[in-house]
Amino acid sequence: MPAVSKAKPAPNGRGRRAARASGDERERAILETAERLLEERPLSEISVDDLARGAGISRPTFYFYFPSKDAVVLTIIDRLVAAAADSREEALKMLAAGEPRAGLRQALEDLYGAFRSRRAVSLAAAELRMTNPEARELWSQVMEGWVADTAAVIEAERTRGTAPPGQPARDLAIALVQMNERVQYATFTEEAPSLDEDRVLDVLVDIWLRAIYGTAEPS
Amino acid sequence: MPAVSKAKPAPNGRGRRAARASGDERERAILETAERLLEERPLSEISVDDLARGAGISRPTFYFYFPSKDAVVLTIIDRLVAAAADSREEALKMLAAGEPRAGLRQALEDLYGAFRSRRAVSLAAAELRMTNPEARELWSQVMEGWVADTAAVIEAERTRGTAPPGQPARDLAIALVQMNERVQYATFTEEAPSLDEDRVLDVLVDIWLRAIYGTAEPS
DNA sequence: CAAGCCTATCAACGGTGTGTCGAGAAGATC
DNA sequence: GATCTTCTCGACACACCGTTGATAGGCTTG
Numbered sequence: 001m002p003a004v005s006k007a008k009p010a011p012n013g014r015g016r017r018a019a020r021a022s023g024d025e026r027e028r029a030i031l032e033t034a035e036r037l038l039e040e041r042p043l044s045e046i047s048v049d050d051l052a053r054g055a056g057i058s059r060p061t062f063y064f065y066f067p068s069k070d071a072v073v074l075t076i077i078d079r080l081v082a083a084a085a086d087s088r089e090e091a092l093k094m095l096a097a098g099e100p101r102a103g104l105r106q107a108l109e110d111l112y113g114a115f116r117s118r119r120a121v122s123l124a125a126a127e128l129r130m131t132n133p134e135a136r137e138l139w140s141q142v143m144e145g146w147v148a149d150t151a152a153v154i155e156a157e158r159t160r161g162t163a164p165p166g167q168p169a170r171d172l173a174i175a176l177v178q179m180n181e182r183v184q185y186a187t188f189t190e191e192a193p194s195l196d197e198d199r200v201l202d203v204l205v206d207i208w209l210r211a212i213y214g215t216a217e218p219s
Numbered sequence: 220m221p222a223v224s225k226a227k228p229a230p231n232g233r234g235r236r237a238a239r240a241s242g243d244e245r246e247r248a249i250l251e252t253a254e255r256l257l258e259e260r261p262l263s264e265i266s267v268d269d270l271a272r273g274a275g276i277s278r279p280t281f282y283f284y285f286p287s288k289d290a291v292v293l294t295i296i297d298r299l300v301a302a303a304a305d306s307r308e309e310a311l312k313m314l315a316a317g318e319p320r321a322g323l324r325q326a327l328e329d330l331y332g333a334f335r336s337r338r339a340v341s342l343a344a345a346e347l348r349m350t351n352p353e354a355r356e357l358w359s360q361v362m363e364g365w366v367a368d369t370a371a372v373i374e375a376e377r378t379r380g381t382a383p384p385g386q387p388a389r390d391l392a393i394a395l396v397q398m399n400e401r402v403q404y405a406t407f408t409e410e411a412p413s414l415d416e417d418r419v420l421d422v423l424v425d426i427w428l429r430a431i432y433g434t435a436e437p438s
Numbered sequence: 439c440a441a442g443c444c445t446a447t448c449a450a451c452g453g454t455g456t457g458t459c460g461a462g463a464a465g466a467t468c
Numbered sequence: 469g470a471t472c473t474t475c476t477c478g479a480c481a482c483a484c485c486g487t488t489g490a491t492a493g494g495c496t497t498g
Contacts, residue, residue, distance in 0.1 A: 026446090044350045047484060058448050063486070127349050131263045140411030147412045171422045174412050178405055179398035186397055192359030193366045193393050203390045207430045214433030245475090266455060277477050282457070 027065050029055035034072050038120040043073060043127045070132050077125045077135065081142050084114040092149055100162070100213065105205045111146075112184060112201060119188050126185060143181070147173045154212055164215050176208055246284050248274035253291050257339040262292060262346045289351050296344045296354065300361050303333040311368055319381070319432065324424045330365075331403060331420060338407050345404060362400070366392045373431055383434050395427055 033054030037046050048069050052062040066072050091107030115122040128135040150173035157163035166172065183204060186194035195203055252273030256265050267288050271281040285291045310326035334341040347354040369392035376382035385391065402423060405413035414422055 042350070048486090049484075057446095059485085060449080060487080061447050064446065068486085130346050130349050131261070136410065143412050167422050167425050168418075171414055171418055172426070174405075174414055175398060175402050175422050175426055177412070178401040179394060182397040182401035183394050186393075191355065193362050193396070195390055195393055199387075199390055203386050203394050206386050207391070207394055207426070210429045210433045211426045214429045267457085268455075276475095278456090279458080279478080280476050283475065287457085 026055060026057060026061075029057075030062065030065055030072060031076060034076060035121065038073075038124050043069075043124045070128060070135070073124055073128055074132075074134060074138065076121055077128070077138060080115070080118050080121050080125070081138065083118075084111065084142070085145065087111055087114040088146065088149065092153075095153055100157070101205070101209060104208055105201065108180065108204055108208070109201055111180070115184060116188070122185075123188060143177060146177045150177055157212065163213050166215070172211060176211060179207070180204055245274060245276060245280075248276075249281065249284055249291060250295060253295060254340065257343050262288075262343045289347060289354070292343055292347055293351075293353060293357065295340055296347070296357060299334070299337050299340050299344070300357065302337075303330065303361070304364065306330055306333040307365065307368065311372075314372055319376070320424070320428060323427055324420065327399065327423055327427070328420055330399070334403060335407070341404075342407060362396060365396045369396055376431065382432050385434070391430060395430060398426070399423055 030051055033051050034046070037050060037054065046069070048062055049059050051069065051072060052059045055062070066075075087110040088107075091110045094106045095103040125135065125139065129139050147170065151170040154163060154169035154172060158165060158169065183195060183200060187197060187200045249270055252270050253265070256269060256273065265288070267281055268278050270288065270291060271278045274281070285294075306329040307326075310329045313325045314322040344354065344358065348358050366389065370389040373382060373388040373391060377384060377388065402414060402419060406416060406419045
């Protein structure tokens with residue numbers, strides 16, 4: 001991969017140029033085309049040519065704006081992730097101050113909503129993660145954020161004496177966060193065994209509560 | 220796709236011919252090459268040519284034995300799934316008769332082991348699921364099997380009075396089974412936040428027990 | 439304003455991978 | 469030994485990728 005022209009050292013790390021003037025519109029057109037096409041078919045069935053044509057330019061010109069198809073999708077995912085991070089902060093405030101059940105429900109609901117509202121992008125992220133290390137890294141950071149927050153909440157509840165001891169808080173957090181990811185993904189794709197859109201949060205909240213606050217002493 | 224010669228109507232539905240004599244060895248060679256290469260790199264970085272050369276034949280000859288790279292991997296996954304299904308039956312016997320904690324632990328351990336012992340194939344299955352409908356369908360059936368069994372166990376425990384009521388048994392089962400899939404996948408790939416090989420079962424068993432047998436009444 | 443310099447564009451090329459077609463070789467079977 | 473079946477591959481057509489080099493317009497700036 002030869003240098004991406006010299007240019008200014010890209011404000012965003014994603015490798016697309018700074019972009020100015022009319023080129024800005026083109027760049028937006030590419031991103032919008034990508035989002036539009038992702039509503040229709042999976043990432044693997046979208047070519048660079050599709051993106052270029054959709055944005056009204058030729059394939060080589062596409063490469064003037066983005067170094068690859070993956071870079072386009074990563075830019076889109078970046079935005080989704082940023083939006084979801086805001087949701088997370090909101091949710092944590094609510095959780096920190098009070099009622100566990102209501103707070104947790106609100107938190108998981110916001111999170112679910114953030115991805116539900118951009119279903120196609122969420123699915124593309126999962127697809128890209130399979131083949132693209134950068135996407136893997138990005139998603140890792142996202143997961144790590146939620147795990148850290150969740151672990152902190154669990155620790156706090158245990159210290160407060162409202163939650164009983166058990167598995168290490170971080171381990172519990174990892175499993176719960178990963179459960180949410182998988183269950184939500186299944187719901188989005190409506191794959192074979194999956195939870196209904198309107199049941200998924202009830203079930204997840206219940207498991208979180210039992211895992212965090214419950215003790216299981218089967219007779 | 221023109222008819223696969225006429226031949227006998229393939230014993231297996233996967234679309235490869237019945238194969239006889241020396242062709243049998245070739246077919247095995249292809250499958251073994253695929254498994255070997257999957258230990259080294261992801262499915263997306265293996266070409267039909269790699270498989271052909273690995274089996275000592277040319278690319279066109281490969282197509283005499285399998286209609287595509289995907290078909291090879293599906294055949295391999297088929298076998299893994301069959302082996303795992305055996306594990307499942309074993310595990311259920313143990314669960315049906317007695318101690319929930321020990322039984323459940325044993326069940327999840329067997330399941331984990333079945334996929335752990337063929338880590339590369341398990342990861343390839345996950346990768347293929349993203350792009351191949353047939354792989355998706357196959358995996359769906361696998362998940363459905365475990366969900367059905369798990370739901371049955373939960374129902375039974377509730378009827379026996381050993382487990383309290385709660386979310387519908389099937390919904391609970393779906394979330395738990397999907398959690399296991401995701402958590403185990405993360406452990407296999409050692410991705411960013413993931414559970415240690417030797418902690419993963421402790422954590423999963425604990426969550427299952429709390430989700431099934433526990434009630435959560437946060438103060 | 440002419441000379442230079444960025445931004446933006448694309449035709450054409452070379453490369454990799456896929457799947458098919460048609461022409462055979464090699465070994466049974468009649 | 470003629471024929472059929474199994475098995476093999478060279479050569480092709482196609483799709484997609486990423487790069488090169490040439491060009492055209494705008495915006496400085498001396």
